[in-house]
Amino acid sequence: MLKKRVVLTFPKETVEQPITYHLIKNYDLMVNILSAKINPDEEGRLVIEISGQRKNLDNGINYIKGLGVTIQPLAQDVKWKEDRCTHCTACIPLCPSHALMLDRVTMKVSFDSDHCILCGFCLKACPYQAVEILY
Amino acid sequence: MAKTIAQINDRIKKGEAVVVTAEEIIDLVNKKGVKQTAKEVDVVTTATFGPMCSSGIYFNFGHSKPRIKAQKVWLNNVPAYAGLGAVDTYLGATELPENDPTNTIYPGEFKYGGGHIIEELVAGKDIRLKAISYRTDCYPRKELETWINIKDLNEVVLFNPRNCYQNYNVAVNLSDKVCYTYLGVLQPRLGNAIYCSAGQLSPLLNDPLYLTIGLGSRIFLGGGIGYVVWQGTQHNPDVVRGENKVPKRPAGTLAVIGDLKQMNSQWLRGVSMTGYGVTMAVGIGIPIPILNEEICQYTAVKDSQIYAPVIDYSRVYPEREPDVLAEVNYAQLKSGKIIIQDKEVPTGALSSYAKAREIANILKEWIQGGKFTLTEPVQLLPSVDSGITCQPLNERP
Numbered sequence: 169m170l171k172k173r174v175v176l177t178f179p180k181e182t183v184e185q186p187i188t189y190h191l192i193k194n195y196d197l198m199v200n201i202l203s204a205k206i207n208p209d210e211e212g213r214l215v216i217e218i219s220g221q222r223k224n225l226d227n228g229i230n231y232i233k234g235l236g237v238t239i240q241p242l243a244q245d246v247k248w249k250e251d252r253c254t255h256c257t258a259c260i261p262l263c264p265s266h267a268l269m270l271d272r273v274t275m276k277v278s279f280d281s282d283h284c285i286l287c288g289f290c291l292k293a294c295p296y297q298a299v300e301i302l303y
Numbered sequence: 304m305a306k307t308i309a310q311i312n313d314r315i316k317k318g319e320a321v322v323v324t325a326e327e328i329i330d331l332v333n334k335k336g337v338k339q340t341a342k343e344v345d346v347v348t349t350a351t352f353g354p355m356c357s358s359g360i361y362f363n364f365g366h367s368k369p370r371i372k373a374q375k376v377w378l379n380n381v382p383a384y385a386g387l388g389a390v391d392t393y394l395g396a397t398e399l400p401e402n403d404p405t406n407t408i409y410p411g412e413f414k415y416g417g418g419h420i421i422e423e424l425v426a427g428k429d430i431r432l433k434a435i436s437y438r439t440d441c442y443p444r445k446e447l448e449t450w451i452n453i454k455d456l457n458e459v460v461l462f463n464p465r466n467c468y469q470n471y472n473v474a475v476n477l478s479d480k481v482c483y484t485y486l487g488v489l490q491p492r493l494g495n496a497i498y499c500s501a502g503q504l505s506p507l508l509n510d511p512l513y514l515t516i517g518l519g520s521r522i523f524l525g526g527g528i529g530y531v532v533w534q535g536t537q538h539n540p541d542v543v544r545g546e547n548k549v550p551k552r553p554a555g556t557l558a559v560i561g562d563l564k565q566m567n568s569q570w571l572r573g574v575s576m577t578g579y580g581v582t583m584a585v586g587i588g589i590p591i592p593i594l595n596e597e598i599c600q601y602t603a604v605k606d607s608q609i610y611a612p613v614i615d616y617s618r619v620y621p622e623r624e625p626d627v628l629a630e631v632n633y634a635q636l637k638s639g640k641i642i643i644q645d646k647e648v649p650t651g652a653l654s655s656y657a658k659a660r661e662i663a664n665i666l667k668e669w670i671q672g673g674k675f676t677l678t679e680p681v682q683l684l685p686s687v688d689s690g691i692t693c694q695p696l697n698e699r700p
Contacts (some may be wrong), residue, residue, distance in 0.1 A: 254352065254572060254584065255657035258487045260639070261495035261649030272637065275656040292577040293488045295354065295584075295653065297414065 171219040173202070173282065174229075175245050177238040178212035185235060188216070195228035196220055202285040215242060215286050245302050246286060248279035252298035259290040259299070305595045311345045312676045320345040322670045324663040325504045325591075325602055332603035341599035346670055346677065349506040349602075350523070350588040350662035353499050353654030354574045356485070357465035357536060358583050359395040360421055360563055363457040364432060366390055367449075372442035373434035377401065378420050378451075385434070389442060393462075394420060396583035410483040410578025418583030419573030421461075424453050425525070426568035459563040461525055461571070465535035467587055469507030469555035470611055473498045473631060473650075475643060478617035483578020487653055489616055493643055496613065496650045501659035502606045502633030506589035507555045509602045511548040512687065513540070515591050517680025522559065523588030523666045526570040528675070529561025531589075534684045539693035548601070551610045551630060555684060559587065570662070586658060588666035592677050606633035613643055623695065 176187070183206065191197045197220040204214045218225065232239050248268075255277045259268045267284035270277055279299075290299045314320040321344050323331060328347045331340045372389040375382070380401050383394040398417035405411050424430055434447040453459060475496045476482040476489035483489075487497045502508065510516050520531040535556025542552040570586030593599045612627040619626045631641045636650050669675035685691040 254655045256353070256655045257652045258497060259651065261651045262488065262490070270639070272639065275637070275660070292410070292483075293651075295487070295574040295576055296572060297575060 169219060170222050170225050171217060172225065173215070173217045173242040174239050175242050175286070176212075176214040176216065176232065178214070179236055180210045182235050182237055183210060183212045187232060187235070187237070190231065191218065191228050195224045195231065197224055197228050203287065242281065242284060242286065246281055246284050247300040247302070248281075249298050249300065252296050253277055254296055254298075256295065258295060259293045262289040262293050264289065306345070306593065308592050308594070308677050308679045311592050314345055315670055315676050316673055318671070318673050320670060322346045322348060322667045324660070324667055325349045325509050326660065326663070328599070328602045329503065329605050332599065337596050337600045337603065340603075341593055341596040344593045344599065347509065347591045347593060347599075347602040348588060348663045348666040348670070349504055349509045349591060350586070350659040350666065351467060351501040351505050351654060352570070352586040352658035352662060353501075353584055354485075354576075354582045355463060355466045355468075355585045356397050356582045358421075358461070358463040358585055359393055359417065360424070360459055360461050361387070361391060361393040362459035362563075363388075363391050364451055365455070365457055367444060367447050369444050370442045371434055371436050371444035371447050372439060373447070374436040375434065377433045378430050379415075380431075380433075381415075381417055381420055396421065397580055399581060405580075406578060412577060413575045413579065413581045415575075416573070416581030418581050421563075421583055422568045422571055422573040424459070425563060425566050425571050427453060453564060460560060461529065461563045461566065462558075462560045463585065464558050465537060465556045466559050466585055467506055467535065467557040467589075468500070468553050469505070469511070470550050470609070471499045471553050472614045472620070473611050473636065473641075474616045474620070475613055475628065475648065476617045477615045482617050483576070484616045484620075485576055485579050485582075486616065487651070488577060493646050493648045496636075496641055496643070496648045497653060498611060498633070498636045498650060499653040500611065500633065501654055501656055502609050502637070503604060504656065504659045504663055506587065506591075507557070508549055508604060508609055510591055510598070511544070511550065511601055511604075513555060513684040514598055514601070515594065515680070516557070516589055517683040519678050519681040520589065521675070521678040522590075523586070523662055523669070524559055524561040524566070525563070525586055526567030527561055527563075527565035529559050529587075530678075531557050531680075532560045533558040534691075537693045538685065538691060540685060540687050540689060541692055544687075545608070545610065547604060547608055549604055549609050552612055557684075584655075586662050588662040590666060590670060590675075590677055606637060609633045611636070613641070
């Protein structure tokens with residue numbers, strides 16, 4: 169069983185494709201939608217966690233790519249700038265997936281992009297513009 | 304046996320002074336007792352790093368040819384105060400750029416302002432200066448636009464009318480919608496709590512009755528050397544205190560000054576508070592001379608003995624109501640959750656404990672290395688019995 173968190177960017181013309189349905193039905197994958205939105209240019213952006221057998225996962229990803237949908241690991245979309253962070257911890261209570269973590273001995277903040285679900289709560293909470301999400 | 308600051312300075316110069324941080328003194332007093340520790344330790348270093356709105360710089364940018372008596376000044380399109388001498392100006396940390404959308408699209412982002420300019424200036428970046436004026440016989444020029452750099456300014460001085468609050472409110476939100484405040488984003492229905500103090504490391508919490516910190520105290524300011532020059536605005540010593548004399552409400556404050564040219568942008572950081580505005584985070588470290596056992600005992604205060612009031616920022620704070628929801632201590636706040644109205648509320652801070660710890664250690668090294676000696680205050684801050692209080696505004700028709 170393999171698990172991946174990916175960001176799918178749908179060009180305007182593919183927005184109406186029932187991709188999630190096909191991933192589940194045809195490729196036997198578990199799909200957990202972490203966030204979904206359509207921007208003003210009508211491009212769709214879906215953050216999902218997909219898990220299943222390696223072969224199914226590869227096939228599913230190839231199916232997505234074949235549709236002209238861009239797929240990339242979630243980690244590439246969010247940036248925590250360590251040099252901007254002052255470890256104030258304002259973000260800590262707001263981060264729902266504990267991607268932003270506080271070591272209570274050193275009182276230093278760290279970021280684990282594997283746990284980030286791109287909710288964006290930290291963007292508004294960070295006074296130092298230390299988090300950046302590239303849309 | 305009591306010590307004097309002169310004796311401590313002698314030991315500093317010889318490289319013999321015993322210096323510990325306000326964290327380290329806690330264990331020492333615990334192990335050896337206050338009597339022995341007071342004998343052995345010369346200086347305790349305290350520190351804080353957090354947003355401090357009443358901060359800013361004044362500077363003299365030099366006379367242009369021909370001369371201008373700057374009437375209005377902008378730095379990177381952010382207005383600075385020019386009602387001083389011809390080419391003297393003051394830039395406040397919370398000043399916003401002209402035409403900033405503020406909260407017209409709520410909540411506003413407030414990405415740039417006075418605090419960010421000060422950070423950039425200290426970092427050595429060029430800043431665009433624009434000045435306008437009217438013509439006089441001695442100052443004929445009406446417009447000036449140029450680049451300035453910190454290294455070319457005659458004097459550039461960080462002068463903060465209120466820093467270093469002795470304790471602070473813990474902000475929560477009892478309403479049903481998100482509140483955007485100067486203490487950060489508060490989730491509805493007690494979704495989170497935000498505090499802003501270094502607690503056991505914080506300068507004025509380690510000298511609760513202002514026995515050593517006063518006018519002329521030499522301090523770590525923004526990575527350089529600065530001085531306490533007055534009590535800060537809203538200095539309010541006569542608040543409810545614990546048996547350990549530590550105030551349970553925001554109390555004393557400091558006005559501080561220092562040459563910006565020797566500071567470092569790591570310790571002066573522009574701050575953007577969503578839906579509120581801009582400000583600047585300032586790093587301050589203050590040495591406390593251990594002159595006697597009483598002073599030593601105060602520096603041994605720990606997080607679990609320092610209490611802060613929990614205030615509702617959706618109604619109570621803006622309406623200037625007196626209600627305090629609860630008192631919690633900094634050990635509870637730093638644990639990550641507090642209990643308010645039977646609800647577990649996750650906590651976050653605006654003040655960086657990690658940075659405060661770093662500053663306390665830098666100051667310790669400076670003193671140990673003989674680079675930094677202590678000063679005798681020329682006057683102590685107004686204390687509990689001074690009659691000085693922070694008055695609210697009584698509006699008159």
